[in-house]
Amino acid sequence: MIRLLAKPVSAVWLLLMLATGLSWWLGLDQGMSSDQQSDYRYISSGLIIIAFIKVRIVIRYFMEVREAPLALKLICDAWLVLVSSAIIYLYCLGPVPVATGG
Amino acid sequence: MTSADCFSAVERKVEIKPHVPGEVGVWVFILGDMLIFGLFFIVFVYYRGLNVELYSHSQATLNQNYGAINTLFLLASSWFVAMAVDDMRNKTVKLAPVFFPLAMLCGLGFGVVKIIEYREKISAGITITSNDFYMYYYIFTGLHFLHVLIGMGVLVFLWRRARFAATQADVRDGAVIEKDMVLIESGASYWHMVDLLWIVLFPLLYLLK
Numbered sequence: 001m002i003r004l005l006a007k008p009v010s011a012v013w014l015l016l017m018l019a020t021g022l023s024w025w026l027g028l029d030q031g032m033s034s035d036q037q038s039d040y041r042y043i044s045s046g047l048i049i050i051a052f053i054k055v056r057i058v059i060r061y062f063m064e065v066r067e068a069p070l071a072l073k074l075i076c077d078a079w080l081v082l083v084s085s086a087i088i089y090l091y092c093l094g095p096v097p098v099a100t101g102g
Numbered sequence: 103m104t105s106a107d108c109f110s111a112v113e114r115k116v117e118i119k120p121h122v123p124g125e126v127g128v129w130v131f132i133l134g135d136m137l138i139f140g141l142f143f144i145v146f147v148y149y150r151g152l153n154v155e156l157y158s159h160s161q162a163t164l165n166q167n168y169g170a171i172n173t174l175f176l177l178a179s180s181w182f183v184a185m186a187v188d189d190m191r192n193k194t195v196k197l198a199p200v201f202f203p204l205a206m207l208c209g210l211g212f213g214v215v216k217i218i219e220y221r222e223k224i225s226a227g228i229t230i231t232s233n234d235f236y237m238y239y240y241i242f243t244g245l246h247f248l249h250v251l252i253g254m255g256v257l258v259f260l261w262r263r264a265r266f267a268a269t270q271a272d273v274r275d276g277a278v279i280e281k282d283m284v285l286i287e288s289g290a291s292y293w294h295m296v297d298l299l300w301i302v303l304f305p306l307l308y309l310l311k
Contacts, residue, residue, distance in 0.1 A: 004185055004197075007185075009184045009188070010181065010185075013177065013180075013181040013184075016177050017174060017177055017178075020170060020173045020174055020177065021170075023170075023304070023305060023309060024170040026309070027305065027309030027311075028166065040311035044305075044310050044311050047309050048305060048306075048310075050305075051301055051304070051305045051306075052302070054301045055298050055302060058180065058297060058298045058301065059294075059298065062180050062181075062184050062290075062297070063294045063298075064123040064287070067120055067121070067123065068122055068123060069121070069122065072122055072129065079133070079136055079137070082140070083302075086144045086147075087143055087144060087306075090144065090147040090148050090151055091147050091151070094150065094152075094154050
């Protein structure tokens with residue numbers, strides 16, 4: 001069992017579980033006042049970035065793309081970059097929950 | 103350990119060269135699926151931006167704990183599958199016949215939580231026609247759930263191959279297992295993709311504020 005846990009895949013798995021815990025905690029309504037609600041924008045962007053880092057780890061280590069030919073690595077990374085940047089861009093285009101600076 | 107022992111230990115392991123993990127055809131399917139879900143994610147965030155209030159109010163009725171527990175279930179299941187694949191490469195095949203059923207058990211846990219969640223929503227009168235948010239919620243999670251069900255079938259197949267491989271470990275120095283590795287890697291890659299899609303769906307549907 002110890003031998004299994006010492007494998008790189010197990011180490012990244014532990015990291016993925018911790019990252020999920022962090023996202024879970026960040027996503028909870030942490031009693032922010034309405035003035036602080038614009039901070040949600042940073043938190044939400046962070047949640048998206050964490051999710052796509054997790055996805056890259058799954059692709060690289062679990063799906064073993066790190067052992068794959070360069071073409072497959074590039075296709076996967078292109079998907080990651082395009083989808084994550086489109087999501088963050090569209091999310092940030094949306095109206096700010098609470099008007100700031102006024 | 104003598105050098106002869108070292109040599110035989112290396113010999114026992116299926117050699118890993120840079121290669122597409124599994125069948126190329128399966129990867130075409132996986133990438134196609136990722137492309138479609140990628141478009142789903144983008145469409146969802148775009149329409150969310152047009153009516154943030156409706157999406158936020160609807161999202162507040164979702165139980166984040168269900169989403170998070172299901173992420174943990176799928177991650178655990180992926181780990182069992184990754185370990186089982188690694189074990190099969192060793193040609194001795196001891197853990198795989200146990201780890202594939204454990205992965206299925208995690209998949210089952212995901213299914214049970216999903217059904218509890220759907221029941222709660224439907225009994226509260228929330229259905230696919232309630233509003234745009236719930237339409238996307240039901241379509242995305244429903245399609246993903248379909249992938250989980252197909253994946254469970256794939257895991258049954260992998261389990262059967264692993265059990266067969268365990269009986270063949272000493273036959274022709276595991277040549278039978280080596281032939282099977284392409285199938286095993288294909289099935290495992292599909293299951294990991296199911297996990298990957300949920301990793302993005304969870305924050306998009308349950309957490310984005």
